[in-house]
Amino acid sequence: MKSQIINYALHFLWPVSCPVCGAPAEIICDDCIKSLFAEKIISRNLEGRLEVKSPSWYHTRINKIISAFKYSGARELCRPVGRIMREFLERPEADYLLPVPLHLKSERKYNQARELAKGLSDSWRLEIFDGAEWSKVVPNRAGLAEAERMNLTPEAFKISNEINGLRVALVDDVCTTGMTLLRLAQACEACGAEVTGAYTLTTVSGD
Numbered sequence: 001m002k003s004q005i006i007n008y009a010l011h012f013l014w015p016v017s018c019p020v021c022g023a024p025a026e027i028i029c030d031d032c033i034k035s036l037f038a039e040k041i042i043s044r045n046l047e048g049r050l051e052v053k054s055p056s057w058y059h060t061r062i063n064k065i066i067s068a069f070k071y072s073g074a075r076e077l078c079r080p081v082g083r084i085m086r087e088f089l090e091r092p093e094a095d096y097l098l099p100v101p102l103h104l105k106s107e108r109k110y111n112q113a114r115e116l117a118k119g120l121s122d123s124w125r126l127e128i129f130d131g132a133e134w135s136k137v138v139p140n141r142a143g144l145a146e147a148e149r150m151n152l153t154p155e156a157f158k159i160s161n162e163i164n165g166l167r168v169a170l171v172d173d174v175c176t177t178g179m180t181l182l183r184l185a186q187a188c189e190a191c192g193a194e195v196t197g198a199y200t201l202t203t204v205s206g207d
């Protein structure tokens with residue numbers, strides 16, 4: 001009760017609300033964190049080549065967070081959510097975090113995967129590797145996106161040679177087919193990096 005009063009007081013001073021349930025909250029309210037995040041980390045193994053870890057299953061409620069990242073321009077929400085993710089995940093054996101790059105010609109002014117990675121990097125004291133970008137325009141509209149991703153090859157990414165010899169962990173907001181993460185990992189490996197795993201805020205069921 002006391003914390004609720006403090007929350008309402010905060011809301012008065014700084015009117016923000018939980019993107020999931022709308023209650024006054026600084027970031028995501030405690031109740032939603034409890035109900036959205038799995039007690040056990042979800043681990044998906046993509047083609048036996050890349051392990052993706054996420055603290056939550058993808059569903060309508062968590063999609064409100066993803067939508068806020070992507071379509072409401074809630075940049076300031078990403079980094080604290082990255083810090084919340086960290087509470088559930090173990091620090092990777094890596095030298096750098098590598099966020100999935102923003103699509104070429106994206107209208108978004110920021111990369112939500114990079115903002116999430118900032119939250120993780122704050123907590124894990126790992127730097128962000130910024131030497132990855134898309135080498136071609138991949139349409140990112142719903143529906144079209146899935147089919148396109150299935151045809152993705154590692155050449156869809158351009159990776160700086162500075163990655164050679166580094167251990168990196170990939171970061172994205174959501175893992176659907178996992179194809180983007182898998183191809184990005186292969187592109188990094190082709191340039192001499194070791195990809196030790198991937199982290200996403202949320203994941204759809206793998207099967």
Ligand SMILES: [Zn+2]
Nearest residue numbers: 018021029032
């Ligand atoms: Zn909430």
